[in-house]
Amino acid sequence: MDNSAAAHHNQTDCPSSVPITFTIVLSTISLLAVAGNLLVVITFIKSLNQKTSPNYYIVNMTVSDLVCVILNWPLYAMHRRDVKTR
Numbered sequence: 001m002d003n004s005a006a007a008h009h010n011q012t013d014c015p016s017s018v019p020i021t022f023t024i025v026l027s028t029i030s031l032l033a034v035a036g037n038l039l040v041v042i043t044f045i046k047s048l049n050q051k052t053s054p055n056y057y058i059v060n061m062t063v064s065d066l067v068c069v070i071l072n073w074p075l076y077a078m079h080r081r082d083v084k085t086r
Contacts, residue, residue, distance in 0.1 A: 030073045037066040
């Protein structure tokens with residue numbers, strides 16, 4: 001059985017501009033997410049009148065979102081690097 005077709009099946013048929021555009025968009029969204037979440041946390045820390053129970057919940061969600069953004073972007077970047085080297 002000839003496996004040459006199976007070897008070419010893993011390659012993507014999309015133009016090279018698609019991954020580049022996707023990376024730029026994802027980088028922009030990630031940077032905006034980090035900046036926005038940091039602003040929420042800084043505002044909560046600096047304002048004494050903001051320390052209410054609902055605001056603690058909001059800051060908890062903000063920190064969770066910040067951790068997700070910080071941890072997911074390197075995983076995506078590593079995956080893209082692995083795909084390019086194959």
